[in-house]
Amino acid sequence: MKTKKFEGKNGSSLIYLDESVSNLDSYLTADKNIIITDRNVGKLYSSSFPDAEIIEIEPGEKSKNLRTVEHIYERFLDCEIDRHSFVIGIGGGVVCDIAGFAASTYMRGMGFAFVPTTLLAQVDASIGGKNGVNFKGYKNIIGTIDQPDFVLMDHKFFETLPMKEVQNGFAEVIKSAAIYSKDLFRFLEDNQETVPDLESKAIKRIIGETVDIKLQIVSKDEFEEGERRKLNFGHTFGHAIEKNSSYTHGEAVSMGMVMAVDISVSRGLLPPADAERLKRVIKNYGLPHKIDMDTEQLRDAIRKDKKRTGDMVKFVFLKDIGDGVIMDIPLSEF
Ligand SMILES: NC(=O)c1ccc[n+]([C@@H]2O[C@H](COP(=O)([O-])OP(=O)(O)OC[C@H]3O[C@@H](n4cnc5c(N)ncnc54)[C@H](O)[C@@H]3O)[C@@H](O)[C@H]2O)c1
Ligand SMILES: [Zn+2]
Numbered sequence: 001m002k003t004k005k006f007e008g009k010n011g012s013s014l015i016y017l018d019e020s021v022s023n024l025d026s027y028l029t030a031d032k033n034i035i036i037t038d039r040n041v042g043k044l045y046s047s048s049f050p051d052a053e054i055i056e057i058e059p060g061e062k063s064k065n066l067r068t069v070e071h072i073y074e075r076f077l078d079c080e081i082d083r084h085s086f087v088i089g090i091g092g093g094v095v096c097d098i099a100g101f102a103a104s105t106y107m108r109g110m111g112f113a114f115v116p117t118t119l120l121a122q123v124d125a126s127i128g129g130k131n132g133v134n135f136k137g138y139k140n141i142i143g144t145i146d147q148p149d150f151v152l153m154d155h156k157f158f159e160t161l162p163m164k165e166v167q168n169g170f171a172e173v174i175k176s177a178a179i180y181s182k183d184l185f186r187f188l189e190d191n192q193e194t195v196p197d198l199e200s201k202a203i204k205r206i207i208g209e210t211v212d213i214k215l216q217i218v219s220k221d222e223f224e225e226g227e228r229r230k231l232n233f234g235h236t237f238g239h240a241i242e243k244n245s246s247y248t249h250g251e252a253v254s255m256g257m258v259m260a261v262d263i264s265v266s267r268g269l270l271p272p273a274d275a276e277r278l279k280r281v282i283k284n285y286g287l288p289h290k291i292d293m294d295t296e297q298l299r300d301a302i303r304k305d306k307k308r309t310g311d312m313v314k315f316v317f318l319k320d321i322g323d324g325v326i327m328d329i330p331l332s333e334f
Contacts, residue, residue, distance in 0.1 A: 001016055001017065001018050001019045002016075002017045002018060002208065003015065003016055003017070004017065004211065004212070004215060006127075006147065006215050006218070006219065007219070008129055008145075008147040008218075008222050009222055009223075010129070010145065010146050010147060011146070011147045011149075012147060013129070013147040013148055013149065013150060013151060014149070014150040014151075015127070015150070015151045015153070015211060015215075016150060016151070016152045016153060017153050017204075017207065017208055017211070018153065018154075018155065018204060019152050019153060019154055020154050020156065021045070021048050021049075021090075021115055021152065021154045021156065021157075022048055023152075024049070024050050024088070024115065024152055025050040025051075027113070027150060027152065028050060028086060028088075029086075030084060030085055030086035030111065031084065031085070032052075032053075032079075032080075032081065032082075032084075032085040032086070033050065033052040033053075033085065033086045033087075033088060034052055034053045034054075034055065034075075034076070034079060034081055034085060034086070034087055034088070035049055035050075035052045035053070035054045035055070035087075035088045035089075035090055036054075036055045036057065036072065036087060036088070036089045036090070036091075036095060036098065036099040036102070037049075037054060037055070037056055037057075037089070037090045037091050037095055038056065038057050038058065038059040038060075038063070038091045038092070038094065038095050039056050039057070039058060039059055040059045041059075041090060041091040041092070041095070041117050042054065042056045044160050045090070045117070045157070049090065052088070053075075053079045055071075055072055055075045057071075057072075057094075057095070057098065059092075059094070060094065061094060061134070063094060063098070064094050064097060064098060064133050064134050065133050065134055065135065066133055066135065066142070068098055068133070069098060069101060069102050069105075069133060072098070072099075072102040073102065073106060076102070076106055081106070081110075082107065082110075083107045083108075083109075083110050084110070085110055085111075086110065086111045086112065086113070086149075087099055087102065087103035087110060087111070087112040087113075088112065088113050088114070088115060089103075089112065089113070089114045089115070090114075090115040090117060091115075091116075091117050091118075091121070092116070092117055092118035092120065092121045092125070092165070093116075093118065093120055093121045093124070093125030093126075095117075095121075096114045096116055096121055096125045096126045096131075097125060097130075097131055097132055097133065097140070097143075098131075098133060099112060099114070099131075100112060100114070100129075100130075100131030100144070100146065100148060101131040101132055101133055101142075101143055101144060103131075103146075104131055104144040104146035105144065109146065111149050112148050112149065113148050113149050113150045113151065113152065114126040114148050114150075114151045114152070115151075115152045115153075115154070116151065116153060116157075117157040117161075118157070118161060118165050118168070118169060119158065119161065119165065119166055119168070119169025119170070119173075119198070119207075120165070120168045120169040120172055120249075120250075122153050122169070122207055122211070123169060123172055123173055123176070123206075123207055123210040123211060123214070124169075124172045124176075124210075124214065124231075126148070126151045126153075127151065127211055127214045127215060127218070128214055128215075128218040128222075128228075129145050129146055129147040129148070129218070129222065130143060130144075130145055131143050131144050131145075131146060132144065137243075139239065145222065145223060153207065155198075155203070155204070158198040158203075161198070163286075164248055164250075166198060167248070167250045167251070167285065167286050167287055168248055168249050168250035169250070170250065170285045170286075170287065171234075171249070171250030171251070171253045171254050171257075171282075171285075171287055172210070172250070172253070173188070173206055173210050174188065174254075174257070174278075174281055174282060174285065174287075175231070175233050175234055175253065175257060176210045176213045176214065176231070177209075177210070177213075177321075177322065178233060178257065178278055178318060178321065178322070178324065179230045179231070179233045179316065179318070179322070179323070179324030180213045180216070180217065180230070180322060180323075180324065181209065181213055181322050182320070182321050182322030182323075183209075183322075184206070184209045184210070184213070184322075185277075185281070185321050185322055187202070187205065187206070187209075188206070188281055188285075189277070189280075189281055192281070192284040192285065214231070217230060217231060226326070229314050229316065229326050230316055230324040230325075230326060232314075232316055233257060233260060233316040233318075233324050234253040234254070234255075234256035234257030234259075234260055234316075235253055235256060236256065236260075236302070236313060236315055236316075237252075237255065237256035237259045237260065237298070237302065238252040238253035238254075238255065238256030238257075239252070239256075240298065240301035240302040241255055241256060241293060241298065241301065243301060244293075244297065244298075244301040245293060247288075250287060251287060251288050254282045254287035254288050254289065255288055255290075255291050255292070255293070257278060257282065258278075258279055258282065258288075258289055258290065258291060259291060260315070260316060260317060260318065261274070261275040261278050261279070261318055262275060263315075263317065264317040264318045264319070267317065269317050269318065269319045269325070270317070270318050270319060270320070274318070274320065274321050275318075277321060278318070278321070302331070303331065311330055311331050311332070312328050312329065312330055312331070313328070313329050313330075313331055314326055314327075314328060314329075315327055315328075315329045
């Protein structure tokens with residue numbers, strides 16, 4: 001097992017890589033623990049959870065709202081949870097975001113931890129301390145930045161992960177490599193045969209390095225005033241596509257990355273050969289490398305999606321593989 005440490009302004013986090021959920025018990029020190037999970041994860045894995053009250057929410061993004069949080073607060077009251085109790089979110093990004101939000105707001109904040117069970121949650125959602133819910137159609141618009149006491153990662157969970165969830169995770173891995181690490185990007189290129197099956201040793205390296213990238217970015221900019229925005233690479237268009245189509249998050253972000261590198265090339269920032277490298281990796285990890293959406297429809301979707309931020313968009317371009325740059329672009333330019 002490897003441990004990484006993150007020092008945030010609102011507390012620090014320990015990240016246990018390659019640990020087993022069966023050891024979770026040994027990290028718990030509070031008198032009372034309460035687990036938040038979703039129905040799918042509960043059904044598959046509750047037999048390996050430590051002894052604690054369990055709150056099960058409905059799986060999926062549709063649960064990520066204040067109604068679910070209210071239900072959780074009610075259960076906290078029923079279970080006589082107080083400030084000294086400890087919350088553990090065991091599940092994908094939805095569970096981590098909700099559990100972190102509920103724990104950091106109930107009684108002005110209690111201790112919490114995550115056991116992320118999807119690839120996306122291990123490399124992205126469980127790291128960096130952003131916890132939030134959706135409201136009135138806006139994603140993650142209500143939330144906190146508060147670090148979990150620890151994050152425990154176990155590869156065992158991938159055995160049951162559906163392929164589309166694996167691909168969602170890889171879209172974020174590719175994103176992180178593209179903006180921050182030439183080495184990881186090359187590793188993804190060199191190992192595309194073995195990596196996607198998630199059994200290989202390669203996946204451990206990929207998770208470790210992607211977590212490192214996020215930790216490095218978040219240590220420079222915990223509250224997203226600059227550097228952290230690079231993690232939105234592919235997401236400006238991606239969110240607009242996701243909202244207006246049936247594409248998954250990973251598929252939409254992949255198309256968003258393709259658009260971002262095409263614009264990077266047309267602005268003379270990125271050599272065309274590097275844009276092709278990114279598209280090839282996206283394709284080889286089973287994600288869409290071409291935009292399959294009507295231009296007018298897309299323009300409309302971006303306009304709607306960005307309404308609340310005014311006319312300027314902070315857009316992430318690539319100027320090299322492993323080097324993302326943030327620029328202010330007027331919406332009209334798209
Ligand atoms: N806080 C952050 O910094 C951050 C970063 C990235 C994404 N997110 C959020 O993460 C969410 C997406 O996370 P996600 O992709 O993990 O989605 P998810 O939590 O909805 O999980 C996807 C599906 O997989 C199921 N599942 C989870 N683990 C499983 C397992 N081991 N085996 C079988 N099925 C399993 C879940 O029940 C669900 O149906 C979004 O809401 C996004 O906004 C947050
Ligand atoms: Zn994403």
